[in-house]
Amino acid sequence: MLTPDLVRARRKGRELCLRPLTAEQREEAVQLASAMIDVVTASIGGTRDEIEAALRDLSAEAGDLKLAEGLKKLVEDACVFGTEDVSGAGPELRADVFLRASQSRRRAGAEFDRGEVLGAVAAERGVSLEAIERALYADLRGAQVLSSFGPLDAERLVDDYPMAQVQAVLLRAARVTADVRCARAADYRALFHKLKFRRLLYRLEALPSGAFRLVIDGPFSFFESVTKYGLSLALLLPALLDCESLVLTADLRWGKRREALAFRFEHQRRDEAGRAAPPPSLPEEVSALLESFERLSSDWSAAPATSIIDLPGLGLIVPDLCFENRRTGEQVLMEVLGYHSREAVWRRVDLARAGLPGRLLFAVSSRLRVSEEVLDDADCAELYVYKGSMSARAVLRRLQALTSGKST
Amino acid sequence: MTKARAKAASGDAAVTLRFVGGTVEVRHLDRSRQAVLPAAAGWDERTACFRAPAAAYASVVLALSSARVPFEDQARAYSELEDPLSVRRDPRPYQAEAIAAWRSARGRGVVVLPTGAGKTHVGLLAIADRQRSTLVVAPTLDLVRQWYDLLRASFDTEVGVVGGGEHEVRPLTVTTYDSAYLHMEHLGARFGLVIFDECHHLPGPSYALAAEQCLAPFRLGLTATPERADGRDAELASLIGPTVYRKDIVELSGRYLADYETQRISVELPRAQREEYERERATYLEFVRKQGLYLGGRTGFSDFIMRASRSAEGRRALGAYRRQRELAFAAPAKLEYLRYLLGEHRGERVLVFTQDNATAYAVSRRFLIPAITHQTKVKERSQILARFSSGEYDAVVTSKVLNEGVDVPDASVAVVLSGSGSVREHVQRLGRILRPRDGKRAVLYEIVSARTSETSTSDRRREHDAYR
Numbered sequence: 032m033l034t035p036d037l038v039r040a041r042r043k044g045r046e047l048c049l050r051p052l053t054a055e056q057r058e059e060a061v062q063l064a065s066a067m068i069d070v071v072t073a074s075i076g077g078t079r080d081e082i083e084a085a086l087r088d089l090s091a092e093a094g095d096l097k098l099a100e101g102l103k104k105l106v107e108d109a110c111v112f113g114t115e116d117v118s119g120a121g122p123e124l125r126a127d128v129f130l131r132a133s134q135s136r137r138r139a140g141a142e143f144d145r146g147e148v149l150g151a152v153a154a155e156r157g158v159s160l161e162a163i164e165r166a167l168y169a170d171l172r173g174a175q176v177l178s179s180f181g182p183l184d185a186e187r188l189v190d191d192y193p194m195a196q197v198q199a200v201l202l203r204a205a206r207v208t209a210d211v212r213c214a215r216a217a218d219y220r221a222l223f224h225k226l227k228f229r230r231l232l233y234r235l236e237a238l239p240s241g242a243f244r245l246v247i248d249g250p251f252s253f254f255e256s257v258t259k260y261g262l263s264l265a266l267l268l269p270a271l272l273d274c275e276s277l278v279l280t281a282d283l284r285w286g287k288r289r290e291a292l293a294f295r296f297e298h299q300r301r302d303e304a305g306r307a308a309p310p311p312s313l314p315e316e317v318s319a320l321l322e323s324f325e326r327l328s329s330d331w332s333a334a335p336a337t338s339i340i341d342l343p344g345l346g347l348i349v350p351d352l353c354f355e356n357r358r359t360g361e362q363v364l365m366e367v368l369g370y371h372s373r374e375a376v377w378r379r380v381d382l383a384r385a386g387l388p389g390r391l392l393f394a395v396s397s398r399l400r401v402s403e404e405v406l407d408d409a410d411c412a413e414l415y416v417y418k419g420s421m422s423a424r425a426v427l428r429r430l431q432a433l434t435s436g437k438s439t
Numbered sequence: 440m441t442k443a444r445a446k447a448a449s450g451d452a453a454v455t456l457r458f459v460g461g462t463v464e465v466r467h468l469d470r471s472r473q474a475v476l477p478a479a480a481g482w483d484e485r486t487a488c489f490r491a492p493a494a495a496y497a498s499v500v501l502a503l504s505s506a507r508v509p510f511e512d513q514a515r516a517y518s519e520l521e522d523p524l525s526v527r528r529d530p531r532p533y534q535a536e537a538i539a540a541w542r543s544a545r546g547r548g549v550v551v552l553p554t555g556a557g558k559t560h561v562g563l564l565a566i567a568d569r570q571r572s573t574l575v576v577a578p579t580l581d582l583v584r585q586w587y588d589l590l591r592a593s594f595d596t597e598v599g600v601v602g603g604g605e606h607e608v609r610p611l612t613v614t615t616y617d618s619a620y621l622h623m624e625h626l627g628a629r630f631g632l633v634i635f636d637e638c639h640h641l642p643g644p645s646y647a648l649a650a651e652q653c654l655a656p657f658r659l660g661l662t663a664t665p666e667r668a669d670g671r672d673a674e675l676a677s678l679i680g681p682t683v684y685r686k687d688i689v690e691l692s693g694r695y696l697a698d699y700e701t702q703r704i705s706v707e708l709p710r711a712q713r714e715e716y717e718r719e720r721a722t723y724l725e726f727v728r729k730q731g732l733y734l735g736g737r738t739g740f741s742d743f744i745m746r747a748s749r750s751a752e753g754r755r756a757l758g759a760y761r762r763q764r765e766l767a768f769a770a771p772a773k774l775e776y777l778r779y780l781l782g783e784h785r786g787e788r789v790l791v792f793t794q795d796n797a798t799a800y801a802v803s804r805r806f807l808i809p810a811i812t813h814q815t816k817v818k819e820r821s822q823i824l825a826r827f828s829s830g831e832y833d834a835v836v837t838s839k840v841l842n843e844g845v846d847v848p849d850a851s852v853a854v855v856l857s858g859s860g861s862v863r864e865h866v867q868r869l870g871r872i873l874r875p876r877d878g879k880r881a882v883l884y885e886i887v888s889a890r891t892s893e894t895s896t897s898d899r900r901r902e903h904d905a906y907r
Contacts, residue, residue, distance in 0.1 A: 091754065122819045125809065130826070132807030133833045137786060143778075148807055168800060171814055230460060230624075232485045250460030251624070251652065253483050253490050259624075259648055289644060344466070344487035 032108070032265065033199035035285075037101040040200070047285055047292045049196050056095060057189060060102060063093055065185035067106045072180060079112055080173035102188065105195060109183045112175040120169035128152055128167065194272070197279075197296050201265040204281040204294070205248065205256035211274040212242040216366075217314060218273060219243075219339060219349045225270040229263040235341040242276065243339060256291075258284050275300050316420060317351050317367055323423040330357050331430055336364055340389070346382050348391065354430055361434050363390040365426070370396035376414075380405050383412035390433050394421055454510040456499065458628035461652025463496050463514050465489035465503075475506040493627045494678075496654035514654060516628040517572045520610055522596040524567040530560060533691070537684040538564040541659060547680030549638060549660035553688040554870020558661040559586065562634045563593055565659045571631025572610035576619045576649065578637045580817055581824070586613045586636065601626070603817050616640050619649035627653040634659045641678055642671035650678040663688075663870060699869070699881040705889035706772035716891060719763040726756030767891040768857040769798045774805060776886055780854055781806060781834060788827060788850045791836040794857035799838045802856070808834040853883040857893070 039050045052060060070085050086103045093099035131151060136143045146160070153160045168174060201207065213219045226233055226247065236244040247267070249260035264281075271277050281294040313321065313335060324333045336350040350364035368375055379393050383406055390411050395401050397418045406414040413429045415421070455466045465480060466488045473482065473489070477498040480491035491499050496514060503510050530538070537550045538561055546569060552558050566573045575586045580603045590598045590611050599609030602618035608626060619626075633653050635641050638660030641650060650658070660679040665672050675682075708716055730746050733739050743760075747753035781789060793799045796812045803810035809823045809832055826832045828849055853869065869883050887893045 096749075096754070122816075122822070125819075126822065126826075128807055129809045130831060133831060136781060136833055143782070143806075145805070145807060164804075167804065171800075234485050250462040250490065251492070251648070253462065253481065253485075254479075254492050254651075257644075257648060259620075259645075343485060 032202075033101050033104055033195045035199050035203050037097060037104055038196050038199050039095070039097045039101070040196075042292065045292055047200065047283060047294045049193065049200070049296075051193070052098070052189075056098065059094060060098055060189045060192070061185050063089065063099055064102050064106070064188045067102060068181070068183050068185055068188075071106060071110060071177070075177050075180065077177055078173065079175045079177070082110070082177055083107075083173075101192065101195070105188055105192070106183065109181050110177055111179045113178040114170055114175055120166040122170075124152075124163070124166055125168075128163070194268070198265045198268050200283065200294050201268060201281060202261040203258050203283050203285055204261050204264045205258055205284055206252060206282045207245075207247045207264050207267075208280045209245045209247060209271055210238060210242050210276075210278040211245060211271065212240075212276045213274050215313060216336060216349045216351045218275075222270050222274065223347055223349065225267055229267055231260060231263055231267065234343075235339060235347075237338065241337060242278075256282060256284065258289075272298055272300070313351070314367070316369070320367075320421045320423060320426065321352065324426065327423050327427060329427055331355065331427065332357055338364070340364070340387065340391075342382065342388075345385060346378055348379065348382065348387075350391070354392075354426075356430075356434065359434075361390075363392055363430050363433055365392040365394060367394045367421070368396075368399075369394075370398040373399045373401065376401050379412075380409075380414070383409040387411045392426070392429055392433065394426075454503065454508055456496075456503075456510060456512045456514040458493060458496075458514040458516065458654060461493050461624035461627050461648070463491045463493055463499055463654060465491070465499065465510075468508070472508075475502060475508060477502050492651045493654040494651045497656035514628055517631040517655070518610060519631075520566070520570045520572060520594070520596075522594050523570070524563065524593055528560065530564060531557065533684075533686050534561050534564065537561050538568060540683040541565060542568060544680055544683045546632070546657035546659075548658075548683030549662065549665060549675055549679055549681070551662055551665055551682060551685040551687075553686065553691055554663045556663075556686065556691055558636070558663070559589055562586075562636070562659065562661060563589070565634065565657075566594075566611075566632060569632045569657050571655075571657060572629060573612075573632040573634060574619075574626070574630040574653070574655070575611075575613045575634045575636060576616055577613065578616055578640050580615065581811070581820055582636060583613045583615055584817055584821055616646045616649065619653075620645050623649045623652040627655075630655045632657040632659070634661065635679060636661050638662045638675060638679060639665050639667055639672060642667060642674040647674060647678055699883065701869070701883045701885065703885045703887060704776060705887050705894070706770060706776055707889050708766065708770050708772065708891070712766050712770065713890075716763050716766045719759040719766070720892075722759035723756045723763065726753060726759075763891075765797075767888040767893050768794055769801055770888045773856055773886045773888065774802070777802065777854060777856065778806065780852070780884060784852045785833075787833070787852050788830070789834040789852040789854060790850045791834060791854045791856060793836065793838050796838050798857060799836050802836045806834070806836075808832070808836055811835060811837040813838075851881045853881075855883065855885045 040047050041050060042048075066089055067086055070089065071082060074082050074085065086106065090096065090099035090103050128148065132143070132145075132148045135148055149160050149163050153163045156163070211222065213222070226245075231247050231249055232252075233248075234246040236246075238244055247264065249257075249263070251257055251259065271279065277296075277298040279296045279298070281296075283292045283294050284290070285292045321333055321335075324331075331354045333352055333354050336353040338350065338353070340348040340350070348364075348366055350366045352365040352367075354363045354365065355361070366379070368379070376393070376395050376399055379391075383391065383393075392413050392415055393406075394415045394417060397416050401414065401416060403414045403416050406412050411433075413433050415425060415429050417425065454468045457464045457466060463480075464483075464486065465476065468475070468489055470482050473480075476489055477491070477495060479495035480489045480499060482488075483490040500512070533552070534557055537552065541548050541550060546565075550558065550561050552561070562575065575590070577583050577586055583600060583602060587598050587600055590613065594611060596611060597609055599607040599612035601608060601612060601614040601622060603615070608629060612626075612630070614622070630653065633650070633655040635650070635658070639662045640646055641660070658679045660675055665675060665682065707713070726747070727734060727743060730743075732743050732746065734743065744757065747757040777791065791802055791808070793802065796814070799810045799812055802808065809827075811820055811823055815823070823832065823835060827835050830849070
């Protein structure tokens with residue numbers, strides 16, 4: 032990961048703007064990255080100090096030092112260093128040498144003789160004096176040896192560089208506002224799962240465009256703007272980039288003076304050929320249910336859900352489908368929990384018992400060994416436990432039960 | 440309104456305190472009852488509950504109790520210590536006064552004592568006084584190791600360590616400031632007393648969070664030098680508590696600290712190096728002048744680095760700056776004089792300080808004395824210091840890691856080969872050799888390259904009573 036000091040950016044008023052690579056700079060970057068990759072590839076077995084010096088020499092000649100330093104960091108991140116097995120190197124050898132030297136210095140009247148001390152150690156170990164000199168600090172970081180590298184492609188490295196810059200900027204973010212749109216409920220769920228995993232907090236707002244606005248920070252951000260969550264926010268970036276569209280703004284504390292600056296970044300998910308990615312289809316089992324439900328010709332219509340039910344302090348539900356009664360206009364949302372997490376089912380049961388702002392139907396595979404009766408006492412929710420695949424008729428029966436027998 | 444919200448609003452659910460990410464959440468207390476809580480707490484829309492910094496935990500508990508609001512405390516995860524102090528040593532009069540002053544301040548405050556005066560013993564007295572699970576936060580791994588050894592020897596119990604590749608939390612735990620900053624949001628509820636050793640490190644945007652995210656009601660800061668160049672030492676009062684007790688070097692010297700003298704030795708660079716030094720310095724200063732930079736300002740040097748990275752001329756100036764510094768730091772005459780001092784103080788314990796790792800390793804290789812830098816692993820550091828203490832090693836060279844707190848009672852000679860202009864760093868280095876011993880007279884040598892910028896750097900760092 033790049034560090035904030037390696038970000039190529041300029042200030043425009045109170046905003047931090049990344050400097051995009053011109054075609055010429057991109058070409059230079061690819062050449063430089065290629066040279067760095069060649070140097071490192073040829074240096075397997077070389078020490079960290081040697082490799083860093085070689086890369087530093089390449090960077091020093093570059094027209095854009097920050098770009099060069101950034102590429103150098105990304106190349107170094109792909110290096111795996113180990114400790115060379117120098118026989119007898121390390122603390123034990125040092126202790127031996129230093130103890131003898133200390134004794135030699137204490138001998139009254141005698142002048143300290145460095146060569147004599149090292150010579151005695153070398154003779155006892157049956158190696159040359161030079162070998163002892165070399166091995167004395169062979170276990171230090173700078174003496175670590177490159178054991179493997181890459182694979183790394185220069186073009187790909189330069190393509191990924193802008194995103195590495197965004198990630199480095201987020202390391203200094205105190206708060207991020209992300210307007211996201213996902214085509215599938217599962218993608219939203221994955222995003223909220225990542226937020227929870229990173230121990231971040233958020234406020235959620237539905238936007239008229241159909242997207243959702245997430246204001247993301249951490250518990251302590253309530254009191255002051257801190258960059259403590261910067262690493263978590265930076266690590267969240269890949270999950271945000273998985274959304275179909277993303278408009279990100281960040282409040283930064285930039286530079287040594289921690290100056291308050293804003294940062295804006297937009298992203299559309301694209302396929303390998305660079306085209307906008309087509310909206311992903313619903314999960315197969317949900318798609319199959321939708322199709323068979325439409326063939327039932329009931330009073331109910333069904334469509335992919337576009338809402339998220341956020342209950343601050345309690346939990347969050349991302350429904351897959353929205354059913355609407357054509358005659359009465361009543362709506363029921365359905366979340367398909369499948370067979371992945373029994374704990375997720377119990378969380379929904381707790382939410383349903385506590386009270387929900389609408390009617391919810393949770394579909395759970397029988398493999399999770401949950402009984403439908405656990406939600407008998409909840410007015411606004413039903414549990415549908417299915418074996419194998421979901422049945423449209425069974426879903427219809429539960430919709431009818433929810434709207435006739437139970438009320439919010 | 441949902442059932443859950445209605446239930447919370449009606450007050451049916453018990454008011455609950457929870458520790459979440461370095462904060463205290465007050466759940467199920469209706470929003471309209473904000474006045475019950477201290478000013479530090481506010482309503483957090485994100486989680487629909489009140490939230491206060493963990494440091495305000497004690498005041499939240501007091502406020503709820505005063506308002507007779509029953510609550511369930513799920514936040515506090517600390518306990519009383521099961522094992523009392525197993526080794527008791529009579530405190531010196533000033534240590535007893537210090538702990539009494541801290542106790543009078545309700546167990547929150549800073550004690551300022553010179554290096555070598557036994558600040559850690561004051562820490563032990565505080566733990567024994569409060570009998571609560573305790574977290575000790577220290578600036579370096581060497582100090583962590585030293586606190587670990589002391590706690591292990593003083594309490595008949597295992598001691599936890601967080602930092603330097605270890606993560607074991609116990610009722611008595613020692614950690615570094617870096618690890619405290621990283622982990623306090625998870626650990627902050629587990630300690631009733633937190634001791635910040637060398638607490639002048641605490642103020643600042645990052646480390647201060649460690650104090651704010653910890654709910655320990657009892658806090659003790661220990662330092663010899665609370666003053667900071669950036670003036671942020673004023674924040675210690677809110678992060679730990681007020682300065683409750685202070686004694687300076689001159690008040691304790693002779694009786695509680697070893698007698699000492701300091702000597703500055705100027706050495707000349709050889710002609711070729713002098714010429715190279717002048718040339719490189721001129722290149723660097725010419726760039727500074729052309730850019731209109733003022734290096735004496737607080738951001739002067741970082742401005743220089745920033746401007747230097749933007750052009751080939753700047754990069755050349757940065758290289759010249761580094762080279763002239765290198766020449767001044769490790770001048771051959773300095774190393775030659777060090778050789779003389781090692782001979783002159785044969786049979787004594789000598790600590791050599793350098794400004795950078797490269798010089799420390801150069802000294803180590805040339806004189807075959809062990810080096811301790813941030814790269815030295817904890818086990819090897821412990822072994823080096825143990826051998827230095829027992830007299831098996833007559834000298835140790837270190838860059839900055841032994842600047843503070845580390846106990847080397849038998850060292851009587853310090854040689855500063857190179858250093859910064861920081862008064863605090865210099866006073867701390869002097870402190871390493873002031874541990875008292877019968878008949879001990881400590882001496883600190885400062886070897887400075889004559890007619891280089893080191894002379895003025897040395898003048899700056901000697902601006903302390905201890906050097907007058």
